[in-house]
Amino acid sequence: MHDIRAIRENPAAFDAALSRRGLAPVAAEILAIDEARRARITAAEAALAARNAASKDVGKAKASGDEAEFERLRALVAEKKDEIARLEAEAKAEDERLEALLLTIPNLPLDSVPDGADESQNVELHRWGTPRTFDFAPREHFELGEAMGCMDFEFAARLSGARFVTLKGALIRLHRALAQFMLDTHVDENGLTEVWTPVLVKDEAMVGTGQLPKFAEDSYQTTNGWWLIPTAEVTLTNIAAGEILDAGTLPLRFTAWTQCFRSEAGSAGKDTRGMLRQHQFEKVEMVSITTPEDALAEHERMTRCAEGILEKLGLPYRTVVLCTGDMGFGAQRTHDIEVWLPGQDTYREISSCSVCGDFQARRMNARFRREGEKRPDFVHTLNGSGLAVGRALIAVMENGQQADGSITIPEVLRPYMKGATVIRADGSLG
Template structure:
């Protein structure tokens, strides 16, 4: 959410930043509504002062027996009371309208974010690892012989429909091992605090991390009003909603492994085969709450932590700085990590790490008290995948595939699998 005072003071800069996202100027309409709202508030305050003066004079007029003045003043008090009520209602309505409009305006990109209309405008920052040279035509994950027994799309479709999968045997053990490996790395090596959170949340929580109101169709809502989280960014970030933290307690660095749910609205025809784009999936999420001054350093740190998971697994990847047209609604700056998938012969997103500045904190009223004193200020919030478990599973399977249909498992996972090192061509963990 944007601060209307900032827009009031810097309308040209606000519109210029929005134009980098491909949006038309919004400050004239927002400021007109703000000016009307403030004028009504001032008029109501003026009418209140007039009512107070008249109320004091009513008694004096009655005491001196001036019936005409008494009636005039009593009528004026009633008139001002009605005027105040009308102006207050109108100002409240315009205040709600202003907040509703501000809630649909995306965050402003930082100056270093490249301008672009879509993913073609993204800028590659670096690469790690070399894609393995294969002497055979690589298969996509769902076509690898050793994987097929453990990846059942037909049963999932019977149970739930498209974009679901039933995992079993060696494949689900590998999936579970990956999640545990990610959590252990983040907790033991990166110093994150592990948190277990609900997957059902109130609308206020979805609003706080900008899934609502604009992106309601991307998520699932229950009949009694709860929402299924699209990622534990929602719960971890909202843990500070309505709170005032001490600066000495910052940064707060958290991680959580949860089920995630997305309707994939607007993705018809995209990644319809395999488990790359599912309605239900698992993620190990990272969230940081910090001061605005330290947010960019935290962004680099979180990116490096997501990279560390890929490096430990030996998966080639690249880091991409998203352009203004491909960046998420709530982000100021985003790094995408794209892992190499030999079955598709291309890099695909496996993590997105974003700094949101004070944008989300203002929506959820999450603040901190500066150590040196002064009034509370809004926190900075950051979030990132560390990593998407299903997509990491895909990458491990495709990069580890062998010509005979078996899969070699990264050494970092052997201890989580009882010393087993591969999936055989017939689907056994051996």
């Protein structure tokens, strides 16, 4: 949500920031609705003052025996009462119209975000690790998983349709090991607090983080109105919803391992094979709630937390900053971390870490109060994948594959895998 006062003060700057995202000017429309709302509020206040004055004079006219004046004033009081009710209803309608418009407008990019139309204009920040040189043609994860009998897309399709998978045996153990390793690292080394949250939420939770109303088609809704979360960003960020936090408690840093659900609307034809783009998947999410002055440093910290997981796994990656045309709806600036997948011979996204400023906080009324100050300010929120578990499984499989179809298990995961060092080509641990 945007601050209407900031738009009033500098509408040109607001439109200029939106133009960097490739969007048309909208400040004039916002201010026209705002002016209509404020005019009705002012008129209602004037009508109330007139009604109050007339109400005082009614008694005087009655006492003086001036029946005509008494009837005139009584009629005026009734007229003003109806006028006030009409103006307040009109003001409320304009207020709802204004809020509905503001809820569909994305966050404004920071000055440091590179301009660009799409992902081809993202800017690489750095790389880590050297992609392995194979003496055989590396296979993609689904070829490896299906060959060892631990990954089944056909059975999942019979159960649920396209973009689902069933895992079993050593691969699901490896998947679970990855998630547990990520959680342990974030809690024990990175200082995040683990949270277990529902995966079904109300409308207001989705509105708070920006999934609604604009992107309803991207998520699933149950018949009784709950939404299946697309990411634990929704539940973790809403921990601060409606709260006034003490500045001394910030930053709050949370992590959660949850199921996530996305309709993948508009992704027809993209990543139709394998596990890269699924309707149901698991992710370890990170969320931070900070003061405004600490938000950018927290963004760098969060990015490093995600990068550190890949480094411990020994997986080559690169980190890019998204350009204005590729950035998500609620973000001010986003770092994408892309892991090397030898089966595809390219880097693919495994984490997005975004700083959102007070954009989400305004939508969910999440605030904090500095010591000694009466007026609270809005918190700043951040979110990032730490990491997408299924994509991490893909990366471990493809980078660790051997010519015989076996997969070497990264050393940090072996304690979670009964000490095994390899998943054999037949799907057994060794």
